[in-house]
Structure formats: structure tokens, C-alpha cells
Amino acid sequence: MSQTNCDPRYARLKGLFPAAGHPLSLADAAGIQREVESLLGSAELPPPLRSLRIACLRGVTIEPLVPQIIAAFAERDFAATIELGGLGNYQFEVASADSFLLAGGFDVCVVLVRAESVLAGLDDPTANFGDLEGAMRGFLECLDTVAERFAGLTIVCNFGPLGPSVGRRFQSQNAASSRYAIGRANQLLAARVQEHPRMLLCDLDYLAQQIGAAQFYSPRNMATALQPFSTVGFQRVCREWADLCHLHYRGAAKCIVLDCDNSLWQGIVGEDGMHGIRLGEGYPGVCFQQFQRQLKHLRDMGFLLAINSKNNEADIRAVFDQHPATVLKYDDFAAVRANWESKADNMASIAEELNLGMESFIFIDDNPFEIEQVKFACPSVACAQVPAESWKLPELLSTLVRLDRLAVTVEDRKKAAMYQQEQRRKATRAGTSRIEDYLSQLELEMTIEPFHPERHLERAVQLLQKTNQFNLTTRRHSASELLALAESGSMILLASLRDRFGDYGRIALAIVTFADGIPSLDTFLMSCRALGRRAETMFLTAILERLGKAGQSVLRAEYIPSNRNQVCAKFLSEHGFMEFAGQLSPDGQCFERNLAFASSDVRAFYRVTIVESANRSNELS
Amino acid sequence: MQERIGKIFSGLFGVSREACTDALSPKDIEAWNSVYHLTLVMSLEEEFGVQFSPDEIVELDSVGAIKAKLAQHGVAR
Incomplete structure (x- = not known):
């Protein structure tokens, strides 16, 4: 995030962090904590800060390290407060x-x-954990209760490795010993966390492995204060919490934009020729090949790839089509800009083609000049430099947190394939007048x-959180809010779309609430990848007809302008809604539509299937 | 050493560099309670690359005592 044009209060907070590459000390963290507290005391948080209230159920002392927690969250643009439950x-606290x-x-x-407070006898080399499921049951059921009773996001830390113990080699010979019980317990934990949609796992075991258990723990802190972690160890832990929240609340990046020469291979294909570049076959070519393989895996996880390179397109195309060691193929890229324009201009044109906001992109280049230029022109693009x-x-x-996901939905997996279909579709469109x-x-x-709470929750929440452009009200309902709306009798509908080029999955969502018996369009949104087919009109028409059949006579609606949703500013007035002077929410424009005339010419282009329940559907045409 | 200790006290407790005299003790700073004492100890260990024993932790009850203990650990005054 560029700090040149931001709120001065935000800039001051960010100024308290040490420069890149320098460690954040506890004293720095305490200063940051005071600043966050003062910001939270003010009337309004400076953007992009978001407030976050954290509760902590814990079996260890955390108090002395609270500044680290607040600082780790502030680093991720959360103004956090934390309340600690009683020790152990x-x-x-879960049951009461x-x-x-x-x-x-x-x-x-x-x-x-x-782990020591969940599983008795971990320090006993002769203990037998054959029935680990039984030993873990109480703790796992405790997690079930949290999931059932707590409506927010729950982050469960798994068990870190055990410290040195007597009879270590003896234990290693015994598969049922505590030596292996920790790993098995962590599997049980992961499986249980996976069952709860609002629960995430913080992989303490991984963090400890990365820096080494000896660095991660402090036996002195444990003995004196029941606080097992070292200062650096706990910093890893709270950064992981903040990263998980960052991904959960702000979502993953959507597209990785890549330079070619010295980024996807070593050398300059325009000068060295396709056979002169280094890719595969020994150092350093193997590293670039591995990098390409990782990018391919990210593509399979639903991230889009794009090229932004100063090259002749034919030269790079030859590499992707013919080089024996290339992992990435030309078709893997959702957009390609291989030309001599500025990379900043190319970024803008890729964003336009893919219909994505700049904050959805990560740009990777080996050239610091190109990175600076893109950062300057598009400050919300995250940039990373290929190491020398x-x-x-x-x-x-x-190292890039937003190139990760907390869950991969079927829609995500299909997304990369969809953009390829979109390219073919554009080719068709060019030939039709x-x-x-x-x-x-x-x-x-x-x-x-x-809406079906079990089958659709994940996708519906994803649409609510991520849809910026075609979104009349941009109400970011959480999973629990959505379930509450469904519970209270609101009409929640999802639309999915397919055409002869492909299946787009569920791309639109509408919520109609019935306060005082009057239907009101709380939410109407459509993923921008479905734009240009009048699907929004078709979906609205179906909703109007449905309400009309249910005996309703009007539908109220609102347009709440945001920075991103101008595309639907006229949508209501173009579809028979009349503006009226009411005020349902601040900044919102109110509309009402008579349901007597609900049909639309768009029906001529669509075959519509309305699913009424899991096993019954009727087709209208 | 004074400079680095001053930095820690200013970060943790918001104390000015001038106020960070050898006589400064928990009596003078309300936030310097038993919890923040541990935060202070860990900050000193982080800054000076030393580790105090549990007995030493109890003895760090003023800025002067901290300086003396750090000197015992070989930190230049």
C-alpha cells in the first residue's frame, strides 16, 4: 500500500514499524499498541484500518506479549483489541x-x-496413546461447542512439538508413545476444524518446525510464568493469526502478473534465442522451472496468471509452445501483454480485460525500475521482486500471504478455465454485429x-465479500448474518449461469427481506465475470415474477454508491424502478417498483430452471 | 547502554529519555507491574542478546539495577 496519499493518522501508525528487513522489537510493539488504542478511541478509524475484537481462550500466559499481538494485527491493517480468558x-468459558x-x-x-494440558502423561515415556481419539474427545467436543455458540471466526492453534524428555529413544521405538501422539492429535484437530465452516487452524507445529523448537520455546519463560514461547516464537504465532484474519476478511489475490525474461527463465529470449535461455537442466534453470511449476499449482488453485513483458509476443510464445523444459503453456495465461508499452499501462489494460480491481493483482518482475513504475502508477498492486x-x-x-487460500471452492477451481472460455467468447463476439x-x-x-445453508453458504459468503462492481448495496454480510437472514424468512436466491462456452457456476445472489411485510431488496449482486449477457436482467426478472406470484405488489430497492459499483448505478431506473425520497440507509438512493409489469424481452435468450428444493425442479422457458 | 535502555522504556512505558534515570523504579511508573516486568525483561534480553535467570529477573527493580546486571552480563556501559 502506498503511504504517500493516505490518511496522516494511518501514516503515523505505519511509521512506528521498523524499516523492511529490521526486526520488530517488543518496545516497538508497545508503542504501536498505544497508537492503536488511541486510534480506537477516536471517532473513526483511518482507512484501510479495520477494527477487530479478539477473544482468547488459553491455557498459557499471554499477558506480557499482548503488544506483539496488537502490532502483528496492525501490520496487517487491523486495529485489534484482545480480551484474555482465564488461564486454563x-x-x-466455552460451556458457561x-x-x-x-x-x-x-x-x-x-x-x-x-498439548500437555489436553493429553495426560505426555512426559511419561511408558504412556500408551493407543486410544488417542478417546483422549482427545473432550477437547474436540469443546471445539464443537465453540463452533455452535460463537458466531464469529474461530482460530484453533494445533499442538507444537514436545520438548526434550527422558527416554526419548525408547519412545521413538513405540508407535503408540507420546512422540507420535502429537502428530496424530494434530490430524484429529485438523479434521475436526475442517468440519466447522467458521473455524480455521493455526499451524503452530509448522511454525515451530520452521524456526526450530529450540528457538520457538523458552523453558525459562515456561518455568517462571507458564508462558512456553520465546519472544521470536510468539511473534511468529501472532503474525500467523493476523495473516489468517487478513486472508479471511480481505480475501486472496486473484491474478499474478509476470514478467518473462529473468523472471520465468534466465536470459533474454529476444537476444539469446529460445535455446539460449536457461530453463530446466541444472542451476539456475532448474530454479526457474520450479518457479513455473509453483505458478502452475497456484493456477490450479484458482489464481489467474497473466504476462506483462517487454518482448515480441512471437518470441515468448515460442518458449511456451516449444521449449522442452517449460511448465507453463501459452494457454495458462488469462491475459498476455508482450509489447513495448509501459508496464503500468499494460497493468491497467490487463485489469480492464479481466474485469478486476487493482487490489486483486500481484506483480512479479526482476527489474526494480519496472516495479517502482507499477507501484507509482497503481499503488494498490502488490509487487514482488525476483531475487538476484x-x-x-x-x-x-x-512469502506472499495473499497467494494462499483458506478453502478452494469448486468455482475457484473452474475460474482459470472460465477465463480461457471468455477469450474464445470474445473472439465470437467480434464476428457478431x-x-x-x-x-x-x-x-x-x-x-x-x-439458498441452502449447507450447500451454498461458502459460495454465498464469498460472493458477498468479494463482489465489488455489480453490487447494488455492497452489504458484506458474514456467514452468521446470512444464516440469520435465512432463518428470519428472507428470500435468498442464487443464480448460476452457463452458455455454450462453459459453466460459470453460481454467479449472482439476491436477498429480499420482508420488514413490515414489504419486500425490500437488501442485496442484489452479480460476479463481474458474468457481465455482458444481460444475466442481471434475467435474474431480476425472475425475482420480480416470483414475488408477483406470491401476491406481493411492490418491491423496494436501494442503490448505495461505493467507489467501485458505478456499473450498476442506473440498473434500477432502467428496470422500471422509480426513485422516491425515502431514506433506508445513509447515502442510499431509494427505489420502488410496481410488480404488475414484470416481464422482460431478455427471456427470449434464456432457458431458466427454477429449483424449488433438492429433488424437485420445474423448467420454464 | 543508557541510550538503548531509554529506547526500551520509551517504547514500553512512554517515558521520556530524560526521565529514564538510574533511580527510576516500578514506584514511578504505574504500568510497570508484574506483567509488564516480564515484557521489560524480554525486551532487555531481545535488545542486548542476554538471558537472565529467574533470580536475576526479580532483582531488576530499577534502571540502575538493570544497568548493573547488564554490565555483569558483559554489556559495555
């Missing part, structure tokens, strides 16, 4: 009806308990289904 009191956890209005609950030493390249992508001709040959099909 978590079971009571007047628990602070339920009363406090917390956004996040962190569970941090040591090629053996470091395979570590680059894992009239929009009606174009639509009628697309063989459009829409399926509309009522």
Missing part, C-alpha cells in the same frame, strides 16, 4: 451461559492450549435456486 479456564466469549461481541476467538540469487526464487511465492444476435447464439441457461 477455557472449558468453563454467561461466558465473556458470548457476551463480548467479538469478531474472532483464538484457542491456544498446550536464483536459488532463492522458489521461496518467493510462499448485433448484441441480440450475439446473445441468441450463446445458448444461455440460468438456474435459480433458493
